[in-house]
Amino acid sequence: xxxxxxxxxxxxxGAVERxxxxxxxxxxxxxxxxxxxxxxxEIAREWLAGTRLASDWKPGATLRRVAPDGRLAAEGTVxxxxxxxxxxxxxxxxxxxxxATDAPHRVVWxxxxxxxxxxxxxxxxxxxxxxxxxxxxxxxxxxxxxxxKTLLETGEPLAIER
Numbered sequence: 001x002x003x004x005x006x007x008x009x010x011x012x013x014g015a016v017e018r019x020x021x022x023x024x025x026x027x028x029x030x031x032x033x034x035x036x037x038x039x040x041x042e043i044a045r046e047w048l049a050g051t052r053l054a055s056d057w058k059p060g061a062t063l064r065r066v067a068p069d070g071r072l073a074a075e076g077t078v079x080x081x082x083x084x085x086x087x088x089x090x091x092x093x094x095x096x097x098x099x100a101t102d103a104p105h106r107v108v109w110x111x112x113x114x115x116x117x118x119x120x121x122x123x124x125x126x127x128x129x130x131x132x133x134x135x136x137x138x139x140x141x142x143x144x145x146x147x148x149k150t151l152l153e154t155g156e157p158l159a160i161e162r
Contacts (some may be wrong), residue, residue, distance in 0.1 A: 020125035021138050025145040027118050029152040031084035031111045034118050037152055038087065038109060046157045047147035057081055063089050071095075076104060086110050091124065091133075098132040105133065120145065 027034060037043045044053045048065070051073050055063040059081060065074040073095040080088035087109040093099035105128075110121040122141060127134045150158035 018125065019127045019130050019134050020123060021134065021141060022121065022123045023141045023145055024119055024121040025149045026114070027120055027149045027152050028116060029118055031113050031118055033152055034111050034120055034148075035084040037148055043151070047151045048144065049147075057087075067095065076107070079106070080108075084111060093133040093136065095136075099136060102131040102133040103128045120148065 029037075037047065039053070039055075039057050041053045045051065050068040052066045053063070054066065055061050055078060057078060059078055061078045063076045063078055064072060067073045071094075074091060074093045076090035076092055078087075078089045080086060089107055090104045091107045092104040093102060105124055105126045108121075108123045108125075110119075110123075112119040112121070122145065124134075124137050124141070147158040150156065
């Protein structure tokens with residue numbers, strides 16, 4: 001679901017509305033299982049298009065997403081860590097020339113325990129407009145979260161045709 005700030009809903013008078021994108025998925029897994037799938041490189045690679053994540057997951061740490069061919073796909077800075085509940089970081093896409101010139105934006109992952117399942121919410125916000133990165137996130141985040149859900153529920157990665 002793509003959202004825009006609405007006057008009267010958290011925007012100050014004269015504030016610029018910035019596009020954001022929010023997506024969520026319900027997963028039959030524990031919050032700890034979801035957290036591990038997000039933060040452990042060997043698990044994330046299975047649902048994150050084969051990319052490797054590298055970070056020590058502490059506020060201020062660098063976060064890198066490296067493509068299977070060794071190219072840097074994205075990078076950012078870890079802003080907030082509340083294990084098995086919330087992760088916030090900046091995100092600067094570099095996977096192609098079109099997105100590489102876009103300004104960084106922020107991403108917040110929220111994991112909510114709902115008994116035998118979890119709701120995983122991912123919000124990308126602070127885009128400087130409907131940039132190439134915004135369009136790519138809007139078009140691909142749902143598939144990525146489907147991959148996370150499938151891996152956690154079946155133990156097998158989701159094969160997605162491109």
